[in-house]
Amino acid sequence: MKYCLALSLFTVLFFQSCSEEPWLSGKLDMSESEAWKPIVYLVQPQKLNEVAQSFVGLVLDSAKVGANGHFQFDALPEFQEPVLLEIVVQKKGEKYPNRLINENPETDNYFPFVYGEGANMVVNAEVSNFQSSLTIEKPSIANEAMLELRDKRMVAFKNLKSQTKEHEKDEDLLALEKSLHVYQELLINFSNSTSELLPGLMALRWASPEGDYERIAELVHAQSTKWSELYPEHLWVKELVAMADKRNLPILTGDVITNLQFPMKSGGKVSLQTILKDKKLVLLDVWASWCAPCRLENRNILVPLWEKYNSQNFQIVAYGLESSEKAWDNAIEKDGAYRWLHASHLQGDQNPFMEKLRLKTIPANFLLNQEGRVLAKNLHGQDLSHFVNDYMSKQ
Template sequence: MRGVFFLLLTIVALMVACSKPHVISGTLDLSDGSEWQPKVYLIQPGKWSEVGQSFVGRVLDSAEVGKDGYFGFQGLPDIENPALLELAVQKKGEGYANLLQNEDPRTDNYFPLVWESGDQIKIKAGIDRFQASLSMESPSNANEEILRLRDLRIRAFERYMENSSRVSDSDEALLDREKMLFNYQTELMEFANGTEEMLPALLAIRWVSPEGDYERVAEFFYGQAQEWGTLYPEHSWVREIGLKAEKDKLPILQGDLMPQLEFPMKNGETLLLDEVLKGKKLLLLDVWASWCAPCRIENRNVLLPLWEKYQSNHFQILAYGLESSEKAWVNAMERDGADRWLHASHLLGDQNPLMDALRLKTIPANFLLDGEGRVLAKNLHGEELIQFVDAYMAGLVKE
């Protein structure tokens, strides 16, 4: 009798377990899914820097997709709530459940969602366009924001990044491609700046640069760290961002005073920044190299006309070269007509004290400084740089 009793208990327990509602479930359209495994994986990024990254998130569970497209996850382990999780599908033959594609949001194979204890999340998606096609039944505020971010990201990708592949590989087009990337990032940054939901904002920051490179958007990154650090100072992901966004780890920010730098000049002298600034209304600190094609084009097409227009009106250009060959350096500035303004270099290549002091890794780069050495603007190129200098010299830009 005792054996029968325990058998009945086991059957009842199994029936109860099977009757538990699925906390995350959905239906996938498998009509174009011949290349895909009929399985959905549930992944938890352990850190903010792991969001959207392959091979690092912890696979919590997997669910088989039935012939009718249905899948469901029942029990989730105890995790900090609310939590950002990732649903992912994988192609046949793929050996890793946590491979996440971040090449094209229209075809990427994963979707981030916010789950909180007690939630029941139901989704629909096409398995071959998982991120782009996913919809959610009665989403929470946080998930509604993620869906909005996803849609915004796709539109921005189609507007800017899709077209960037059509831009020629010419030297003149390199800065155009960089501008397209910045325009794409701007749409995601505006979302992060505008949302009141923390986890969707942190996701947007990751999608601004899946590679984790915030050099060209340092002000945005710093601002987000400050905002969420004030609201949620104890959240581990917010603390992680705060550490990465400390000022001494980012390039000099717009609005900050430039440190007192020393410049080994072409004529052999060493000048302090204060000496260069003395009596000047506007200083363009330009970081360039003789081997940098966009830099050379900017010398001829932008800097030279600006110099000729404003050099007699308290405008100065100080160009710092990432050079190891003095001959190549001098030849480049002479050919470009750039030898008319100030030049400096340690002649140590790209590993030099100035790049370390400015915390830069990428050129062309520039800083526009007022007479006190405060950074008014950064990394303006082409027509944007011309327009800024024109407006500032005309007194139309407030310091």
């Protein structure tokens, strides 16, 4: 082993020696190099919520790309256990080496990999299609899983992009949300299927680099349970468990809601327990007069369901994120929603109801049985109709 003669204080903190062979090397196709710096950066996200996030990862090292596209890192990292690192390239003019682009996995500028002690990695990639083109020669089991995740994400993203383009024309926001949910679900299914911790956590981060898990709360909570059983002492797992604590997530499917008090449009307050009494199924709908998808759902889905099943002990109680009583009244009348129960604090979207259910996004809904147990949530359009039809037919 030969030791480096001149190391900066920064390098000493993270690297212990220079090996005879580079621990990380590779070749970049720089045929479109005019726009790209001939430098490869090594970035460490130190927390789970820093993974796939710009400007927060610690820049550990950099390597110049030679005229033939070759680069190499010689100083071995000092980590005692496997860690997730990100190899990053940047366009010319970019001031921050830890800027990560999360716009399109075909062209995003970084690739996450697992470093293990004694690793010798050789990678190859096209600089302009960095994430999608990167290959690893003889990858470890963990990095083989990371490559598999990247490929699955690529397919899912192409499907999402196709669906997004299709529904942008008709501005079907609920269809767009459903497409996003399918994309996120595929990534979390990967996390569920793998035994490799860091690729599994990477899948969760790629499901939402912004850390917005409101619409996939059940899936994320299940992942926190899985990884905490396998790696209870891992710091990132502890971070995931804290984030996915039920007290930090919206009410989950299977939970029981009983202690809500509704300020009714008709006057006074009514408890959810009172509304549930003697009902086979209650749809708790969270909407607003200014929410276009909510208004369409009122007319096209909720009115027909209420007309069909209200006499069979099906009820709808709609909570409105309203600040104008006049706008609320007009929407209810125009949509034919006067048929069912309505409530609102008339405090807009900052109100005790949203805080109680830990919601930030509408339209939202919960399908409750007589006990107040959440049987399903956030079903819209024909998905909602099919659920209600099926459930009521069995009662």
